[in-house]
Amino acid sequence: MSDVNTARGVQRSLIGRLWRHKSARWAAAIILLLVVAAIFGPMLTSYTGSEQLDIVKLKNMPPSWHHPLGTDQYSRDLLTRVLLGARISLAVATLAVLMSMTVGTAYGLISGYAGGVVDSIMMRVLDGFLSIPRVLLLIAVLTLWNPVPLSGLIVLLGATGWFGVSRIVRTQTMTTRHVEFVDAARALGASDTRIVWRHLLPNIITPVIVTATLAVGNVIALEAGLSYLGVGAREPTPSWGSIFLDGVEFFAGNWWVVLFPGIAIVATVLAFNVLGDALRDVLDPRQLHGGPALPAGKPAPSSNANAPLTLGTDPIQNG
Amino acid sequence: MRRRLAARLLQSLIVVIIVTTISFFVIRAAPGDPFSYDSPTITPAIRAHWRAQFGYDKPLPTQFARYAVSVAHGQLGYSFPMHEPVTEALAAAVPRTLLLAGLSLALSFVFGVIIGVIQATRRDGWFDRVSSAILLFFYSLPDFWGALMILLLFAYWWPILPAGNIVDPVLHDYMGTWDAFADRARHLVLPVLSFTLLTMAGITRYQRAAMLDTLPADYIRTARAKGLSERRIIWHHALRTALTPMVALLGLMLPALLGGALFVEKVFDWPGMGLLAANAISARDYDLVTATVIVGSIMVVIGNLAADLLHMALDPRVRE
Numbered sequence: 001m002s003d004v005n006t007a008r009g010v011q012r013s014l015i016g017r018l019w020r021h022k023s024a025r026w027a028a029a030i031i032l033l034l035v036v037a038a039i040f041g042p043m044l045t046s047y048t049g050s051e052q053l054d055i056v057k058l059k060n061m062p063p064s065w066h067h068p069l070g071t072d073q074y075s076r077d078l079l080t081r082v083l084l085g086a087r088i089s090l091a092v093a094t095l096a097v098l099m100s101m102t103v104g105t106a107y108g109l110i111s112g113y114a115g116g117v118v119d120s121i122m123m124r125v126l127d128g129f130l131s132i133p134r135v136l137l138l139i140a141v142l143t144l145w146n147p148v149p150l151s152g153l154i155v156l157l158g159a160t161g162w163f164g165v166s167r168i169v170r171t172q173t174m175t176t177r178h179v180e181f182v183d184a185a186r187a188l189g190a191s192d193t194r195i196v197w198r199h200l201l202p203n204i205i206t207p208v209i210v211t212a213t214l215a216v217g218n219v220i221a222l223e224a225g226l227s228y229l230g231v232g233a234r235e236p237t238p239s240w241g242s243i244f245l246d247g248v249e250f251f252a253g254n255w256w257v258v259l260f261p262g263i264a265i266v267a268t269v270l271a272f273n274v275l276g277d278a279l280r281d282v283l284d285p286r287q288l289h290g291g292p293a294l295p296a297g298k299p300a301p302s303s304n305a306n307a308p309l310t311l312g313t314d315p316i317q318n319g
Numbered sequence: 320m321r322r323r324l325a326a327r328l329l330q331s332l333i334v335v336i337i338v339t340t341i342s343f344f345v346i347r348a349a350p351g352d353p354f355s356y357d358s359p360t361i362t363p364a365i366r367a368h369w370r371a372q373f374g375y376d377k378p379l380p381t382q383f384a385r386y387a388v389s390v391a392h393g394q395l396g397y398s399f400p401m402h403e404p405v406t407e408a409l410a411a412a413v414p415r416t417l418l419l420a421g422l423s424l425a426l427s428f429v430f431g432v433i434i435g436v437i438q439a440t441r442r443d444g445w446f447d448r449v450s451s452a453i454l455l456f457f458y459s460l461p462d463f464w465g466a467l468m469i470l471l472l473f474a475y476w477w478p479i480l481p482a483g484n485i486v487d488p489v490l491h492d493y494m495g496t497w498d499a500f501a502d503r504a505r506h507l508v509l510p511v512l513s514f515t516l517l518t519m520a521g522i523t524r525y526q527r528a529a530m531l532d533t534l535p536a537d538y539i540r541t542a543r544a545k546g547l548s549e550r551r552i553i554w555h556h557a558l559r560t561a562l563t564p565m566v567a568l569l570g571l572m573l574p575a576l577l578g579g580a581l582f583v584e585k586v587f588d589w590p591g592m593g594l595l596a597a598n599a600i601s602a603r604d605y606d607l608v609t610a611t612v613i614v615g616s617i618m619v620v621i622g623n624l625a626a627d628l629l630h631m632a633l634d635p636r637v638r639e
Contacts, residue, residue, distance in 0.1 A: 124330075124333060124334070124337060125337060125341075127330075127334045127337070128334050128337030128338045128340075128341050128616075129341060130574070131334055131338050131574065131616045131619045131620050131623065132338055132341065132342060132574065132612060132615070132616045132619075133573075133574040133575070133577040133578050133581075133612070133615045133616065133619065134574060134575075134578060135577070135578030135581055135582075136577065136578065136581065136596055136608075136611055136612045136615045136616075137342065137345060137346075137612050139581075139596055139597070139599075139600060139608060140342070140346045140596075140608040140609055140611070140612045141345060141346055141348075141349045142349075142600070143599060143600045143603060143604075143605065143608050144346065144349040144350070144351045144352065144353070144355075144605065145349040145350050145351055146351075146600070217459065221459075221460075221461035221462075221464075222461075224461050224463075224464070225461055225462060225463050225582055228463050228582075229585065229597055229600060230600060230601065231600055244464075244467075255471060258464075258467060258471070262461075262464045262467075262468070265461055265464065266456070266459055266460055266461075266464070269459040269460075269461070270455065270456065270459040273455060273458065273459050274455070277455075
């Protein structure tokens, strides 16, 4: 137990158990491949993403030997653009999720640890945030802030993604706050800061990891959607969503422009969802979603009516 | 019970106030205002004049007070691109969104619950594996891309259904009652299909989990011991308990659902709230987008309230 209570212990046991999880291995391999492709891919193709090769002869060409994914309406090589798009989409999503997890964890920790009036006020405000449809809010902000720089997009996605996780962290904090080892630490004279950092945080971090993994996939899809609406990443920066925008106008005629970046998105989101599910299987001691660690038919120790919801690591709640 | 109800209503009202406040300030935090767009013909003097005319030159707290007062009076501003008050544009659009989202939600709930229950009862069997994999795929589809692919499939490659809009823009007015109804129904199929497929996956996952949580319970064993048929045990006894948290889930899903509706509406040109918001982007229809955020949030709050009340009615444990 003492081993699991330190962040390093969690990490070590986590990787080992994940490795034994078959679908997690696949998902991790796909994500790794994507990251490698995003970093090195654009160097290996013989085109640059913004180069207009021949706007007469090479416009809207279907997939061929020289252009495995075809070209878009500006005669740019689609493979290069999809690979470049991987950079933008993955980077934007990772940074945005990092930001929202940090903010959400801090908010939840403060609210759960403080308790009382502070907690009630913070929770009512959170109720407000949770009621606002994220996409509508983002569109409203981006209508004014248009065109938005990539950094602004990251901040906006991060700033609107922390509500779900802070609620989970708060619940975890409240249950952990009065566990014996925390009381012991307090009795030994540990400061609040030390208790939060050394004792609470390592114990609440696991659902955050799961949520973060699922959120990366979610944010990639969201960013693509915003770019598709014309308020996300902008020309000539190719994100997976902005590539669509070029093709969607007459997409029955050049379906490859819509299809291939879409497959890239679906593969990525799927990989992050599978990895997130596997992480939950491995990390969640209650095993509500049924993982390999729990033999079938064994009663789950929870009888809480809200159990599937308090788990809360599902992207549904992250909007 | 009544006191609890009153408290819950009051809480919803407070959330609405908080939502309006948050929306106002978050949107205002964006750099730029409705008059800051690039245009060579608009001089700084004209911009300043407009800002003064619409109160954008006042300090932010004053602006907020004015906005709050007008929202409280049910006035959400004026849409210049649409030449009508925002409330009128929304009044026409919201029922269409409710029709699309309501129908899809009902369908995805029914199918999601059925599939989730079958999955849970035959856990790790072939049906569980195959359907879970397929649903995880749909779950991972970005809303707009899933809708686009369905549009491509059934309206272009195999054109059996109309590509968009709620009725045929030319012929509908000349149709008889029955044909007009059929026309409406035909236009509903693809958006509802897309929306249902995209929503169903999440519901199924939760239903499966809730069912797996319920099946090992003691009273299920008792029912088995009493010799009830397996079908009765699962569909009457277990499902009743497993459905209750699903009601609360519906409340939590609403914001994401409205977001999904936006993309489906945009793809299928369905003139609801989402399309209104999506089109407001390029038209810089500032009052309209702000209003959609607030109206959308209020819809979520009301939906949450309804889900909570239903949850209370269904589950005696929540009532205390």
